[in-house]
Amino acid sequence: MDVTATTPIRTIRARTVVLAADDVDTDQIIPARFLTTTRRDGFGDALFADWRFDGEGQPRPGFALNDPQTRGAGVLVAGRNFGCGSSREHAAWALRDYGFRAVVAGSFADIFRNNALKNGLLPVAVPGDALAWLTAHPGVEVTIDLEATTLAAPGLAPAPFPVEPFARYRLLNGIDELGYLLSRSGAIDAYERSRGA
Amino acid sequence: MTPRTLFEKIWQAHEVVAETAETPAVLYVDLHLVHEVTTPQAFAELESRGLPVRRPDRTLGTLDHSTPTDAAELLGRIPIRDASAAAQVAALERNARAHGIELLGLGDGRRGIVHVIGPELGRTQPGMTIVCGDSHTSTHGAFGTLAFGIGTTEVGHVLATQCLLQRKPRCLAVTIGGRLQAGVGSKDLVLAIVGRLGVGGGTGHVIEYRGEGIRALSMEERMTVCNMSIEAGARAGMIAPDATTFAYLQGRPGAPAGEDWEHAVERWQALPGDAGAAFDGEVSLDAAAVEPMISYGTNPGMVTAVGGSIPEAGDAAFMKALRYMGFEPGERLAGKRVDLVFIGSCTNSRLSDLQAAAAVLRGRKLARGVRMLVVPGSQQVKRAAEAEGLDRVFLAAGAEWRESGCSMCIGMNGDVAASGQYVVSTSNRNFEGRQGAGSRTLLAGPATAAAAAVTGRVTDPRELAA
Numbered sequence: 001m002d003v004t005a006t007t008p009i010r011t012i013r014a015r016t017v018v019l020a021a022d023d024v025d026t027d028q029i030i031p032a033r034f035l036t037t038t039r040r041d042g043f044g045d046a047l048f049a050d051w052r053f054d055g056e057g058q059p060r061p062g063f064a065l066n067d068p069q070t071r072g073a074g075v076l077v078a079g080r081n082f083g084c085g086s087s088r089e090h091a092a093w094a095l096r097d098y099g100f101r102a103v104v105a106g107s108f109a110d111i112f113r114n115n116a117l118k119n120g121l122l123p124v125a126v127p128g129d130a131l132a133w134l135t136a137h138p139g140v141e142v143t144i145d146l147e148a149t150t151l152a153a154p155g156l157a158p159a160p161f162p163v164e165p166f167a168r169y170r171l172l173n174g175i176d177e178l179g180y181l182l183s184r185s186g187a188i189d190a191y192e193r194s195r196g197a
Numbered sequence: 198m199t200p201r202t203l204f205e206k207i208w209q210a211h212e213v214v215a216e217t218a219e220t221p222a223v224l225y226v227d228l229h230l231v232h233e234v235t236t237p238q239a240f241a242e243l244e245s246r247g248l249p250v251r252r253p254d255r256t257l258g259t260l261d262h263s264t265p266t267d268a269a270e271l272l273g274r275i276p277i278r279d280a281s282a283a284a285q286v287a288a289l290e291r292n293a294r295a296h297g298i299e300l301l302g303l304g305d306g307r308r309g310i311v312h313v314i315g316p317e318l319g320r321t322q323p324g325m326t327i328v329c330g331d332s333h334t335s336t337h338g339a340f341g342t343l344a345f346g347i348g349t350t351e352v353g354h355v356l357a358t359q360c361l362l363q364r365k366p367r368c369l370a371v372t373i374g375g376r377l378q379a380g381v382g383s384k385d386l387v388l389a390i391v392g393r394l395g396v397g398g399g400t401g402h403v404i405e406y407r408g409e410g411i412r413a414l415s416m417e418e419r420m421t422v423c424n425m426s427i428e429a430g431a432r433a434g435m436i437a438p439d440a441t442t443f444a445y446l447q448g449r450p451g452a453p454a455g456e457d458w459e460h461a462v463e464r465w466q467a468l469p470g471d472a473g474a475a476f477d478g479e480v481s482l483d484a485a486a487v488e489p490m491i492s493y494g495t496n497p498g499m500v501t502a503v504g505g506s507i508p509e510a511g512d513a514a515f516m517k518a519l520r521y522m523g524f525e526p527g528e529r530l531a532g533k534r535v536d537l538v539f540i541g542s543c544t545n546s547r548l549s550d551l552q553a554a555a556a557v558l559r560g561r562k563l564a565r566g567v568r569m570l571v572v573p574g575s576q577q578v579k580r581a582a583e584a585e586g587l588d589r590v591f592l593a594a595g596a597e598w599r600e601s602g603c604s605m606c607i608g609m610n611g612d613v614a615a616s617g618q619y620v621v622s623t624s625n626r627n628f629e630g631r632q633g634a635g636s637r638t639l640l641a642g643p644a645t646a647a648a649a650a651v652t653g654r655v656t657d658p659r660e661l662a663a
C-alpha cells in the first residue's frame with residue numbers, strides 16, 4: 001500500500017464506519033506492544049486491536065469494524081479529541097494501512113492531526129450538528145472535497161472543515177514536505193551563522 | 198516594544214523563516230532527542246533519499262522504551278529476549294554510528310529515560326527548543342524551554358534539516374496560588390490541573406505554569422508538572438527559569454562552565470515573560486487546596502482525591518470507562534483492591550520520587566499478593582538511590598529493583614500487568630490496556646503508590662506517615 005504523502009488528494013468519496021467515542025487515544029488505535037518494529041507498514045491488522053479482538057484473538061461482536069457491512073469503508077467517524085495521547089505516528093500508519101483515507105471527528109489532538117496530514121490521512125473536524133448526523137447515519141457515502149474544504153453526503157448539506165492552508169496546498173499538489181524544508185537550506189545556514197550555532 | 202511571554206521570546210528567537218498566512222514557520226531545533234521506537238523509519242527515509250544528518254552534534258540518543266529493565270539482558274549476559282525489541286535497539290545503535298550521533302547505549306552509566314537524562318546531563322537548558330519523537334517531551338519545559346513531541350516523519354525532518362514546519366500555538370497561563378500542604382506532591386498538583394482542564398482542554402496551546410505554587414517547587418517537581426501537560430492536550434508546558442533552575446544546572450556536564458556560565462545565566466535571566474504580556478487564556482488553581490490525587494477512569498482527566506469518591510453520574514464515555522475499571526458511580530476510591538504497584542516513568546522516577554516512596558515503605562512489607570516494581574528513571578538515578586540505601590528499603594519490603602527504562606509505563610518491554618489487574622502507577626497514562634491488555638491503571642504520586650503497596654488497598658499516604 002502506498003502511504004507517501006506525495007500522492008495528491010483532491011476528493012475522497014467513501015462509505016463511513018462510526019465509532020461513537022470521544023477521546024479515542026493512540027494506545028487504542030495501535031497498542032504499544034505492536035510498536036516494536038522498524039517498519040512503517042503492516043499495522044492495519046493491529047488497528048484497534050484490543051477493541052476488535054478478545055484475549056484469544058477472536059473478533060469481538062458489536063465492535064463496528066467487525067461488522068461485515070463496514071468492510072471497505074474508507075472514512076472513520078469518531079467523537080471529540082480523536083488521537084489524544086502518544087506521539088506514535090504508527091496510529092496514522094495503522095489507519096491508512098487498514099484502508100482509511102480520512103477520519104471525521106469533532107476535534108483532533110495536535111500531534112495526531114500533524115501525523116495524519118503527513119501520511120495522506122485527512123483529519124476532518126466538522127461542526128457538532130454535522131457530526132451528530134454522521135453518527136446517526138453509519139455507512140453513508142460521504143464526499144470530502146479538499147479544494148472546497150467541505151464534507152457532504154446525500155441528506156447532509158456541505159459542512160465546512162478547517163485545514164491548515166499549507167497542508168491543504170501540499171496535499172492538493174502532492175508537495176513533499178521534506179523537499180520544501182530542504183529548499184530553505186540557505187535560510188537555515190544563515191540562521192546558524194547568525195547565532196554562531 | 199509589546200511585552201512578550203516566555204513562550205513568545207523563545208519562539209521568535211528560533212524562527213528561521215517567520216510564518217505567513219500561507220506557510221508555517223520554519224522553526225530551528227536546538228536539541229533533538231532520539232530513542233529506539235520512533236526513529237528507525239525516519240533514518241530509513243533519510244537513507245532512501247541519500248541525506249546526511251544535518252547536526253549530529255545537536256542530536257542525543259538513548260535506549261529506553263522497548264529496552265529491558267532486567268540486568269542480565271541489559272548488560273549483555275543474556276540476549277534481549279524480545280527479538281523485535283532487540284532489532285530496534287540494534288537499529289538505533291547502527292544509525293547512531295553511521296551518522297555520528299552520540300548514543301547512551303545499553304551499558305552506558307548515563308543511559309535512562311529520554312526525559313530524565315536530558316536535564317540530568319545538563320543538556321536541557323533554558324531558552325532552547327527541544328523535540329523528540331515522544332509526547333512527554335513537554336517535561337523539558339520545566340527549564341524554560343519550548344519542548345514538544347513530534348511524529349516520526351518530523352523526526353526525519355529534524356534529522357535532515359534541524360528544523361520543523363510549525364504553526365505558532367496559542368499560550369495558556371495556568372497560575373498556581375498558595376503552596377502544597379505537607380504530604381501532597383507535585384504529581385497530585387498536576388493530576389488536579391489535568392482534572393480541571395480535561396484531556397482536550399489544552400489542545401492548540403502551550404501552557405505556562407506560574408505563580409507562587411510553581412516557584413516553590415524543586416526542579417524535579419517542576420518536571421513532573423510539565424511532563425503531564427500533554428495529558429491536558431497541550432503539546433508543551435513551560436516554567437520561567439529562576440534561581441532554582443540555575444542551581445540545578447550549575448556543574449552538570451552539559452551545562453556551560455566558567456565565564457560561559459555567567460553569560461548563559463545573564464541570557465537566561467531575560468527569558469521570563471514581560472510584565473503585562475498577554476496570554477490567550479488563564480486558569481487558576483490553589484495549591485493549598487490540593488489533596489493526594491488518584492485517577493479512577495481511563496483517561497488522565499478522570500481524577501479525584503484519594504479520600505474522595507467517583508462522581509455520581511456522567512455521560513456514556515464515563516460509564517464505559519467505569520465498566521472497564523470495574524467501578525460504580527459514586528464509589529469511594531479509598532479501600533479499593535490493588536494488585537500491582539509501579540514506581541517509575543518520566544513523570545516520577547527521579548531521586549526525590551524514589552525517596553518519597555521509600556519513606557512510606559521503610560520498615561514495612563508489601564501487602565500479601567501485591568507485586569511492586571521500582572524502576573529508576575536513569576542509571577544515574579539508580580546509583581544515587583543505591584548510595585542512599587533506597588534499593589535496600591525497596592528490596593526489604595519485597596519490591597523489585599530494576600535497571601532504568603520506561604518499563605511498565607508503556608509495557609513494551611514485557612513489564613506488564615495481567616488482564617483485570619489493578620495497578621497503582623506513578624506514570625502518566627491510564628488509557629485502556631496501557632500497562633498490558635485489560636490492565637486497569639490508577640495514576641497517583643509515589644507516596645500514594647507506596648501506601649497502596651503496603652496496604653494492598655488505595656490509601657491516603659498521610660495515614661501512614663510516622
Ligand code: SF4
Pocket residue numbers: 261262310311312331333541542543544602603606607624625
Ligand atoms: S516513561 Fe512512559 S511516558 Fe515517559 S517516555 Fe517512557 S513510555 Fe513515554
